[in-house]
Amino acid sequence: MNANELIESYISDVARLLPRTQRADVARELRTLLHDELSDRAAEAGHDPDERTAHDMLIAFGRPAEVAARYRPAHPIIDPADTRRFLRVTVIGMAVIWLLGLLDVLRRHPAGSLDDALIVLQSWWLGVAIPSLWWPGVVLLFFALAAWTRRRRPSRATWKPRPADRDHINRPARTAALIFFVCGTLVLLDPPAALDLVTGGRLPVNPLTYDDDFYHHRAPWLLTAMVLHLALFAVLIVHGRWRPSTRRIDIAMNLVICGLLTWILLAGDIFTARPADQITKTVIVLIVLTALVDVAQKLRRERRRVSYATPLPRLRGGS
Amino acid sequence: MGERDGVFEKLELELRRGVIVLAALSQLHTFRYGYELRQSLLDKGMAIEEGTLYPLLRRLEAQGVLTSEWRTGDGPPRRYYALSDEGRRLYERLAKSWRGLNDTMSILLDGEST
Numbered sequence: 243m244n245a246n247e248l249i250e251s252y253i254s255d256v257a258r259l260l261p262r263t264q265r266a267d268v269a270r271e272l273r274t275l276l277h278d279e280l281s282d283r284a285a286e287a288g289h290d291p292d293e294r295t296a297h298d299m300l301i302a303f304g305r306p307a308e309v310a311a312r313y314r315p316a317h318p319i320i321d322p323a324d325t326r327r328f329l330r331v332t333v334i335g336m337a338v339i340w341l342l343g344l345l346d347v348l349r350r351h352p353a354g355s356l357d358d359a360l361i362v363l364q365s366w367w368l369g370v371a372i373p374s375l376w377w378p379g380v381v382l383l384f385f386a387l388a389a390w391t392r393r394r395r396p397s398r399a400t401w402k403p404r405p406a407d408r409d410h411i412n413r414p415a416r417t418a419a420l421i422f423f424v425c426g427t428l429v430l431l432d433p434p435a436a437l438d439l440v441t442g443g444r445l446p447v448n449p450l451t452y453d454d455d456f457y458h459h460r461a462p463w464l465l466t467a468m469v470l471h472l473a474l475f476a477v478l479i480v481h482g483r484w485r486p487s488t489r490r491i492d493i494a495m496n497l498v499i500c501g502l503l504t505w506i507l508l509a510g511d512i513f514t515a516r517p518a519d520q521i522t523k524t525v526i527v528l529i530v531l532t533a534l535v536d537v538a539q540k541l542r543r544e545r546r547r548v549s550y551a552t553p554l555p556r557l558r559g560g561s
Numbered sequence: 562m563g564e565r566d567g568v569f570e571k572l573e574l575e576l577r578r579g580v581i582v583l584a585a586l587s588q589l590h591t592f593r594y595g596y597e598l599r600q601s602l603l604d605k606g607m608a609i610e611e612g613t614l615y616p617l618l619r620r621l622e623a624q625g626v627l628t629s630e631w632r633t634g635d636g637p638p639r640r641y642y643a644l645s646d647e648g649r650r651l652y653e654r655l656a657k658s659w660r661g662l663n664d665t666m667s668i669l670l671d672g673e674s675t
Contacts, residue, residue, distance in 0.1 A: 312616035
């Protein structure tokens with residue numbers, strides 16, 4: 243390839259990355275400029291333009307993709323300021339999906355030997371790891387939309403102060419929520435009775451009958467945790483605001499409930515009827531996922547409270 | 562030492578990046594083509610990489626700061642750039658801003674050395 247062919251190849255690589263309307267014009271200008279540069283370099287070196295000089299010049303000019311990018315204003319899909327948050331949300335989300343997926347695969351194929359482990363690995367890879375790529379896609383779409391909105395309406399991106407008192411709770415709303423949760427817990431105590439109440443007992447077979455093993459061995463633990471959480475809710479309403487102790491108990495109880503729900507998912511059936519069992523388990527997975535995200539956020543907020551509340555050393559006892 | 566050199570180069574690049582536009586505009590009161598402009602800047606001590614300067618001229622033209630035309634003389638056809646009317650006004654404002662900044666920096670740097 244001689245110097246001229248090298249330059250043409252380079253121009254072609256730059257031009258094809260430019261908007262169609264710009265290509266011919268930029269290519270024409272770039273051709274003249276590169277030949278001028280090459281003649282100058284060769285004259286300085288005291289020889290005719292050759293392939294090596296052309297190659298060195300083009301390397302110094304930059305990668306075609308970088309050069310093409312310089313010809314148009316930069317519009318990153320994700321704002322550079324959002325990159326860290328994007329990576330964190332993506333990695334945490336993937337880790338949660340992979341972990342729960344692995345637990346689900348282990349539940350369906352207990353790994354007792356090396357062969358079993360390979361089957362589990364294959365099942366996890368094809369059934370969980372690869373399909374989980376929807377998550378980065380959704381996160382990317384969210385951040386891209388946020389960046390686009392910010393560019394279109396910069397006023398919306400202006401920083402707004404958060405309420406000074408973030409520990410205050412809305413008592414009427416919390417009370418309504420408590421009543422709702424108490425009713426929900428009562429329904430869970432005897433789902434067949436609740437269903438009979440709604441349908442008037444017209445169903446020949448009640449699909450919401452608990453599995454015996456679940457009812458006698460796992461349900462009591464879950465019920466205890468739920469009642470304790472409702473009690474915490476009531477205490478919160480009485481106080482009218484979050485306190486450090488209630489915040490920490492809430493995080494701990496959420497973690498306990500997540501653990502219990504995961505145990506219930508893996509330990510066996512919940513309902514005797516297969517469809518009700520599968521739907522309930524899917525809902526439990528979603529509840530665990532949401533609760534884990536919530537716990538992670540609360541933990542982060544707690545850590546921030548501690549670090550932001552620490553006075554700067556030079557201000558301590560200062561005048 | 563190598564790492565410190567790397568930091569210096571990075572920071573110096575950022576400093577230079579801030580003045581490239583003004584340097585280019587300062588030489589475009591009359592029509593010049595890209596290579597000629599680069600040589601003119603180089604002769605005055607401002608080296609700008611070709612891969613940076615030529616796309617910059619296009620971007621400034623797209624923003625209405627520069628105007629351009631193709632000219633065919635003895636050699637191959639070349640695209641010549643010059644400040645547009647809007648570009649002249651912008652240049653005056655930028656130059657004033659730069660001088661103010663330069664004065665401030667002189668005070669700061671002189672103050673630091675005393």
